[in-house]
Amino acid sequence: RPHLSLHALDGLTMEEVPLARIAAAVGTPTWIYSAGALRRRYARLRDALAGAGLDAGIHFAVKANTSLAVLRVLAEAGAGADVVSEGELRIARAAGIPASRIVFSGVGKTGRELRLALDEDIHQINAESAEELAMLSALAASLGRTARVALRVNPDVDARTHAKITTGLSENKFGVAYDEAVALYARMAAMPGIRPVGIAMHIGSQITAGMAAYRAAYARMAELVRELRARGLPVERLDGGGGLGIPYRDEPAPLPEALAGAIRATLGPLGLPVMIEPGRWIAGPAGVLLASVVIEKRGEARRFAICDAGMNDLVRPAMYEAWHGIVPVGAAARAAPLSPADVVGPVCETGDTFARGRALPPLAPGDLLAFLDAGAYGAVMSSTYNARPLAAEVLVDGDRFAVVRERQGFEALLAGQRVPDWLATGPA
């Protein structure tokens, strides 16, 4: 995380901006992203693919971070987008990502979403079922359009990641069965309004157990392409999905060069352009969640650091037992002796626990803590549970920083709510 450094006076600093300065100006909890880290990580991935001699496009998985400013940084760097909803498609377009670089994935695209994708003439729609293809064909034909469609195939490969984020097993809801793919692709070629352009796969997220699962999936993809070609069916490109994991703790995690090498070894011989859909690898390490300690509570058996950020902000620990590094921001705090503390939020659930028994200095109200690697699946998964407004978001770029999403106001929690008129005259 070269964008984060510890300074003797200023404490934890992102690029050239001390996090304490952002807290003073914007308050907490606040998500903070490094533009430099986003650019560097995107370039690293691009260079790894190019270095392996691949003609490859990077489509950032917008689900990982839908901040307009983050997407604009990536758009400027040349990234495309992988979107899974009308909202993500609209935000990607608003950030300046051209429709010609947008791919639409997802098992439950509605007619309205498919229609928008056709109206925008996006690069590719990844179809996940025969039923979806029928719906898309009818819609495209009625609009007099042709959809460029990749068929998402489920390779039935175990990505060896958390069960809630594994997607490439036959028991998962994603993609069409491998054994049915060739026949379905052949049918696609005959459907009005559909132009089959290739095969897509995505086996899961936070893949850290080496390249074996990727290799196995991509080998199956290559096998499929050979069968399709043997039948004279056109294949223009391949979509290898996302999933490249990052080290949240100290676990070994694969480097982009390893992924590029796996793609080259398995798909390279086919001589087709390849696309990938990374989210976490690009954005995760580029962001932190900055929180303040509300109070340090000495329980009978444990010490609790109770923060102003909760599971409604960063849900990953509660949802996936995920581990995030937690770093005191103040320079002085970091010199103090460490002892175990449970870092928890204010929400009324025991699951609102970020970490147990973490070695931390004594903490006083107002002390700042940074939750690391929170740039992906952080703000996007937050909620207003316990009527807690959504946190602010900030982009750091060199020595500058800007609020890129205002902290939600309490009015916003009431906005749009109504009491039906038959209750309006109820008890005073």
Ligand code: LLP
């Ligand atoms: N493409 C498709 C079709 C996907 O479903 C996903 C993620 C990606 C790409 C991007 O995967 P990535 O490169 O970010 O691993 N909320 C979970 C992660 C869910 C991932 C869902 N799909 C978490 O916080 O760990």
